[in-house]
Amino acid sequence: MIKSPLVSIVVPCYNVEKYIEACINSVLVQDYENWECILINDGSKDNTLEIIKSFESKEIRISVFTQENLGLSATRNKGIDNANGEFLFFLDSDDILSNDAISNLVSCFENNDIITGITTASAFSNGTIVKESQLLYPKEGTVTFPNNHFEVLIRTMETGLTPVAQNRLYRKDFIDKNDLRFKSGIVHEDELWFFETMLLAENVKFINSETYFYRIDNQDSITKNVGDRNLESYIQIMEEIIEKYSQHDRFTLIASWYAVYIKKIFLDFAIRERSKLSDELISRLEAALKNCHRPLGNENILSKNNAIYYKTINKLSLQNFRTIEQYFFRNPVNSLRKIVNTFRISFFLQSNGNS
Structure with a gap:
């Protein structure tokens, strides 16, 4: 790896005329200079395209x-597909980087496939974070995880790591070698x-440096508007993990456990947002939980x-949704009350012939 590798910063842009200038400006002021910024207008209906083209006309990178x-x-x-760099970095168009984000990540490279900085959830007011x-x-x-025993995924299941794509420096040859792409639709x-x-x-x-500011005051964000599509997507993610990886000799164990982690996330979502979800999708959920059970x-x-x-939770997921609603709770099991709840679920399942 060369001393100052080219970093491809990928910024998807959709109807972000209010935020995109601040985002791009945070790239322009980086103290690391060997980057290219790939701005992709995804059919915006506002002035996003005009704004990003004005930056392209002034900056060759x-x-x-x-x-x-x-x-x-x-x-x-x-x-x-259009990146030329040795590294990839995803930046959302309503977020911004710290001035030393890319230099901090690149300088910590030690033959890693992925390097991650600290992401801070932030609001923005008059140019102030x-x-x-x-x-x-x-x-x-x-900390560096050798990851030969899936340590990062296990840590995520144990104590939680935020599963985002942005604010990570990915080796481009790692992405290409494994033909990794985002699932569309x-x-x-x-x-x-x-x-x-x-x-x-x-x-x-993972490095102990604050490199990325995640905007929480964008009311158009998908996290602010939820419904059937959210739960349907979660279900498809569980199905993909099971169908693609649970039959693979090396991945069977971790895929089966991680699929339960995904179940935990979307069951919590479905219970919390039940009033916004259709009965048809709840039926689809019940069927998928049974089909994907391992x-x-x-x-x-x-x-x-x-x-x-x-x-x-894996056994509870075989019940109907009303029963899941009644007994479900989120881990970690870090209190006597949660331990008692776990055994309460187990007792219910045994009483119903699901030991």
Whole structure:
């Protein structure tokens, strides 16, 4: 790897005329200079295209592509296909970088497939960043996972790591070698991307530097508007993990356990947002949970309490949604009350012939 490798910064753009200038300006002021910025207009209906073209006309390192509206996954994939750098970096068009983001990530490179900085959820007011909280990150701060035993995915199941695509430096040859692309036609695509990249990566590094500010005050964000499409996408992600990886000799165990982690996420979502979801989709959910069920067996990859919890939720997912609603709770199993709840579910399942 050369000393100052080219970094391809991929920015999907859709109806972000209010935010895109601040985003691009945060790239332009980077203290690391060997970058290209690939701006992709995904069929915007506002002035996004005109704004990003004005930046392209003034900065040779900026390239603009435009397409009909195909969604975030297809747009990021177009960025991957057109990237020339040794590294890839995804930046959302309503977020901004710290001035030293790219230099901090590149300088910490040690033959890693993926390097991640700290993402801070923030609001923006008159050019001022108002920091709210950091997205879930390893407690060690700077740490490297050899990842030959899927340590990153296991850590995610145990204590939580935020499964986002942005604010990570990816080796382009790692992405190309494994033919990794975002799944089109869904939302929450980062969940599947995170699983696949962390499944296949070696030497995953997290650094204790704040490199990325994630905007939480964008009312047009998908996280602010939820419904059937969100749950349908979660279901498809679970199905993809099971269908693509649970029959693979090396990945069977981790895929089966991680599919339960995804179940945990979308069951919590479905219960919380039940009033916004159709009865038809709830029926689809019940059928998918049964079709994707895989017994977890006796080989534990998690701590004792969490292993009990995951196995219990896996069995509970075979019940109808009303029953799941009644008994479900989120892990970690870190209190006596949650341990009691776990055994309460187990007792119910045994009483109903599902031991």
